[in-house]
Amino acid sequence: MKQNLDNAGVAALQDHVLALLASDLLLETNLLRTDLQLYVDSRFDLSSSQQQQLQTMSPSFSTSLGQAIANSWEQGVRVDFYKEEKDEDKVPDPKEMTVFGLDPTVANDSQSAQTYAHPLMIRIRYNYK
Template identity: 40%
Template sequence: MKRTFDQAGVNDLQHVVLTATYADRLAMINFVMSDFVGFMLAYFDLRLSQIQYLSTMSIALKTELSIGIADSWNNNLAVNFQKESSSVDEDEDTPKDIILSRYNSSSDLPVVNSLLPTGYFSIRIVYRNATGS
């Protein structure tokens, strides 16, 4: 079953992954690592603009996303995913920023954040307003 690519849809998929058998979770991890775009197409009902964005996404960004997701799931952690709603027509290709945060045991964390678990990964998608700010 394909999910909507929003907070609820991502949370639902992560629940399925993190409660799956180890073999099934490993298969999902391998899929996201080997074919990030294919993974997104297989599990999410994406709009045309989202599919186009995935197809033009840099290899570096796809790699960073797939590694962060795989590391989190391998450590039995959900990725902290936040996606704001677009303020304009959802069919329009609205400019967006993708903010990634990744913490692992080798990170030099500020004392205030020292309780973050190993493998913690966060993805935040923020839409820019029409004025470009």
């Protein structure tokens, strides 16, 4: 069953992923590294605006984010995720996503015996007029 892309949904997905056997975790993180958009779309029940935002994400950012999340999970570390709840009485401008701890050098290096996962925090907030 797909989760909502909110705090509870991301927490439930991370609980599931971090409880997987090593071989199953590797399948999850390989998909995440290969195609973040496909991974997110297959695991979360996305609104049309969320799908559009995912599709317009730059390929380099998508790749870096997918690799950073995968590295964190492979180290047994949760991604610190927080999404503001939308104020139903106001019309928001586009969401603002801020990612802390995203380092392009975090990319999985097949030459390296070990990959270090930086603490990763993702914040999504609404801007109102």
